[in-house]
Structures are given as C-alpha cells and as structure tokens.
Amino acid sequence: MKTFAKGFGIAFLGGALIIGVSPLLFSSSLLENSNALLSSIVPEQKPRQKTPEELIAEARARSSDIRALYMTADVASDPGAGAARLRNAIIDIAERTEINAVVMDVKEVCGPDYDEENLKKLLGDLKAKNIWAIARIVAFKDASQIKAHPEWYLTRKAPKAVREGGCKGKQHLVAKGAEASRIFWRDNTGGYWLDPASSPAHEYLITFSKHMIDMGFDELQFDYVRFPSDGDVSQALYPTWDRTTPRYDIMRSFFTNLRDSLKAYKPDIILSADIFGYVAAQHEDPTIGQRLSDIVKTFDYVSFMVYPSHYYSGLYLAANPARGLPAVSYTVAEARTNPDVTVGRSLIVAQDYFDFVASTTQATTSPARTETIARIRPWLEDFFHEADRLAGRPWGAQKVRLQIDAAQDSTGHGWMLWNAANVYATGALKEE
Template sequence: MRKPAVAAKGIYVSAWKARGASLEQLIKLLNDTELNAMVIDVKNDSGQITYDSQVALVNEAGSDDTRPIADMRGLLKRLKDNNIYTIARIVAFKDPYLCSVRKDLAMQKKTGGVWRDRKGVAWVDPYHPVVQAYNIDLAKEAAQLGFDEIQFDYVRFPENGDKVDSEVKFRNPQKLSKPELIASFLEKAKTALPNVPVSADVFGMTPSVAGDMGIGQEWNRISPIVDVISPMVYPSHYSHGALGIPHPDLNPYAMIHRALKDAVSKNTQLEQQRQSAAKVRPWLQAFTASWVKNHQTYGAKQVREQIKAAKDLGIDQYLLWNPGCTYSLRES
C-alpha cells in the first residue's frame, strides 16, 4: 500500500551539503523552524550517483565513483531520528555523465554523433528503454534505502523543442509524442514504486499553458499520475510581463499567487472530470538571481512572501531551492 505524501515544507540539499558540519546546520534549521523535509540528490544534474549504488548500469558506467555520501542508510537514519521527511531527487533525462560513457544512450543527431544543447550538455534519449529502466532502478533502490518519497526532476525533453526535433533522431519506434512518453515513464515509475509517493518537477509555466511547450510536460497528463506535482515557480525565471506581472523577480507574492492560481484551476478541472489530481507542492525561490536585470536580493522576507502566496490559495506545502543550500526564514 502506497503511503500518502507528507505535506512537506522542505529544502534542497546537495550531496556535498548532506554531510559533516553543513548537514548539522541544516538539521538545526529544520528543528528550529516549521521546515520538515529535505530533498537530497540521489542522481544529480551531472548524472552522478551520490552514494555506493548496487544498480548494474551504475557499476558498469562508474556513475557512483565520487559518491560524496559515504553512508546513505546512516544519513537517512540521522534524518529520521530528527523527524525529517526525506525525498530522493533523481535528475532523469539530463545526464551528461551517462552520455559520456554510453554514447548509444544519448540523444543522437540526425547527421550522426551525440546531440548537445546550447550549453554543450548531452541528454539521454528519454525514449530509450534502457534509460527509463536505469532511472526507475535508481528510484527503487532509493526507496529500499529508506527514502520516504521519490522525486523526478528534468523529467522532460530539452528546451527549444522545434529546434531539438529538427536536429535529433529519437529512438521512438512506437511513435509516441513527447507528452505521451513522459506520462508513460511516470506511469511505469509509479507502478514500480508501490510503497512510496512519486513526485515530479515541472516548469513554472506548465500550469498556465495548454500545450507541452515542446518539452513533453502537460499538466493534465502528469497531475493524474503522480502523487505530488512541483511547479518550479521561481519569480526570476519568468520574463518581464509574464502572466501580467511586470518585473516578476521584484514581485514574488504576485508572481507566485498568479502562477499557482493556474495550478489550482487545472487540478479543479481534472477533479470535475472525475480524474485524480496530484497535490501541488511548489518549488519557491530562495536564491538571488543577480543575472536578471530587475532583480532583488532574496532573503527571509521574499521567501515568506512566496510562502504566503501559496498558503492564500490553500497550498500549505512548498520546497525551497538554493543551489548553495543556504536558507533564511527569519526576517531580521
């Protein structure tokens, strides 16, 4: 029987911060605040596995050679002893490491060779059955190790979908559309994980648009499958005037309220159609986007404004993202 997902108020924790003094500081933060959850990298943005894995393809590829978390079971016990809900983050289809050692699993150019995005990063082909099995095997292992929930990030295709489609030869004999493939993968993952909640991260605009933006993420396909859906509604990631909000980074309350209002509306429509709908647990901004022209420093005040915007819509859970894993919830 699948356990229900906890109403998590969580933070992102990289594998490098999930140890030593950094870990103790983060545990203290959770003990001193209303926070109750940590999202911990199991497979990170580089495609590296953060602990000593027994998954066959991990060992074949050497994906866990760095393994910054020496004792994952011990870490999870330490967090459980502090009543911390643990979420395993698995970066699914952006996997430059696996592409470097198993080029046959990478997205391939129509002209031959491994395709790379505009930043030079290689992605695995989401259609490839070995790629799907790899991510699901890691999820199953994370659940067996004791994680309370499995979260899939980058469960999508690369951006600039039309350009990608013109350049990439996908391994797609079934002729599935991108949204069909993403939904199919999540269905397989959920079936393979009968005892833990499954969550998926989606683009912040996903609740507000009708299509998949060329990346395969359609709210109305994903929400009925997973237990929790986490739109990444970082104000800094919206363009000027997006959803009617000028300078989104300067208006965190308004931006979050507007974006999540669309998420609530989409879920209500699903429920009216007698479909299930995932719990909404947004990713909120806890970092300063200094590269944005009209930006501000994000501290406790800006984080609290976002939390309030979600709460005012009846959403009493959230995740905070800061790549450096430094968080402030108390206004000075």
C-alpha cells in the same frame, strides 16, 4: 555452652530462612511453569502489521504539509568539514523552525552522485529526527551512460561546439564502457540527453529509483522528466523516438510505467515531479512533452518551479471573476517586484485546473476512479537577493516569506526552498 548456644542460634536462624524461603521458591517455580503452559496454549501476540492501505494513507497524510530545504549531492554525502558544516546547518534549521523535510540530490545531470555509506547515515539521522527525506532524481538529462550505453542517447550528424557542461570534474560518475564513436547531441549547457522513448533508459531510471527506495527515502522527486528544450533541438537524432508519435504520448507512457513499477515495489512511496513554472498557467508544453492532464494522474505531487526571477517573458493572466481576482500583466521586472502575486496567481491557475481534472475524471469514469489527483507543492526561490536589493525589490527574508505565504494561501500543501549554495534566509522561517 556459649559456643553451643551461638552455634545453635546460627543453625536455627539458617533453618528459619530455609523454611521461610522454600514456599517462595516453590511459588515462583509454579508461576513459571504456569506461564510456560499458558504460552503453549495461547501464543504471544505480535504487533499487527499495517495494511498497504494504511501505510498509503499515512504517507499521504504526512506528505500533505511538507516544508523543505534543498541540499546538493556533495553536501549530502561528502565527509569533508565544509560539507558537514552546511549539512548540519540545514538539519539544525529543520529542528528549530517550521522546516520538516530535506530534498537532496542523488542523481544529477552528471548521473548518480552519492556515497552509499554516508547517505545511509544521513537518512538514519533524518529519520531519528522525524525529518521527511526526499530524493531528487534528474531523469533524462544524464551524462553517466555515454560509454556504457551510447545507443540510449541523442546524437547529431555533424559536431557542433558547445560550452563544456558541469560534469567535467565528475568523470568518475561515467559508467565504464568503450569509447563511443558517436557524435552526441548536447544542449546549450553541454548536457547529454537520453532518448525519452528508450525502454532500456526507462528501466535504468526505474532500477535506480528502486534502489533509492531501499536506501530509505520517504519520497522520490523527478526532474527533467521531459524532452530537451534548449539548444538546436531540431538537429537532434533520436535512436528510438520516431518523431511521429506526439511527445506527450511518449512522456505519458513513461509516467505510467514509472508509477506502476514503483508503487508495485513499495505502495506507500510518494512520487513527485518538478515542472517549469509557466506550465502552471499554460497547462501544457507539447514541445517538451509535458501535459498537466497526464502528470496530475500519475504523481502524488507536482512541484512547479514558480521562481519570480524566472518568468523571462513576464506573467500575463486573465481576470478570475470566481475568485474576485483582477488580470495580471507583469513585465519580467514586475514579476520580481511582486513575488507574492507571481507565486500566488500562478499556483491558483494550476489549482483550478487540477480541480477541473478531478471533477471531470470522477464524472466520466464508471465506477469512479479510486486514484487520487496530484497535489501542488511548489519550489520557491531563496536566491538572487543582492540583485533584488540593488533594484529596490523585495529581497532576502522578506521576499522568501512573501512567497511562502502566497503558496500556503493558494494550495496549502507545503513548499520547498531552493538555494544551490545550501544557504538559506532563516529570518523568513517561523520558529517552532
């Protein structure tokens, strides 16, 4: 009897569970069927893709206050312990200070210089940390195509001894091809130059730039976008340039082609150009083909290299009554002694000119241009500290901070610090 009762109890309990659960199972099944039916009637909503205009506006806004450190190609891509230490140190600075971007070499005077796998990993790390990634691309000074495409290069009639350039240890970057029998023209540092008028050379640079976009860079920064300036340039023979067309017409054509091609490829890619510091005050240098009136209409940012130590002829600026600023007449030493004035006044002159170009463009165009005028984001120096210290000039963190504050007060769109050794005066940077 006890056994029967025990068995009956278990059976009764099991039945109760079955009876109790069945409605739940039925309800769940009905709900699933209802959801399936609803999904067939109302498709699942996918997140709305942003329009090109929205992406452009976002990139423009995010790039408007970039504070960057420079990183060499070897530090960016080399897997070695030394490179990793410097690379990680720069990323650490960006994570704990006001720095929010890194400019890294991907193509230098020796040619394209990066390890694709390692660079992709670095770009992924930067993206995860919300650090803006800028690819620095040296344009027409490029030794890598002398064998594959010698017809793109400047030559000369008779050989001339020049010091060996820094590419001797990077022969692996030279594209394969027959040994060229030409006598190449080389600048004072032994550098080789592509003809800025060469259409195939343009396409080579554009193709490379598109690959950097595919790699994931937020911005492409172009350096050496000019004719050569150092060496016996009068002896250079150009395979394409006719020596009659003004150099600035050649460069303007390249700027326009570069912008149109890359913006069509990725409308929200940001493009910037590195320009000699003295061009900020002179507005043009016809000997190298650079005119600000052309550059401000084709790039998003212009980066004047306003290094106080590089004003080899001094700094001479007229008074600016509209801003209440006196005339400046600095020797080379005085320009280095007053880094804040050297940087600030150079950028103010450039900004006033940019504003003038913007106002005249809007006034003379019907309908008004929709394209934006470039903003200024300068290169500042974070080097030569020992020489400055010995001379009693501002040095180290003090010198760097004086430049930063001057740049912020003059243009307000950020700045970049250059140190070829990848070591920075962190005491100049604000903690965040």
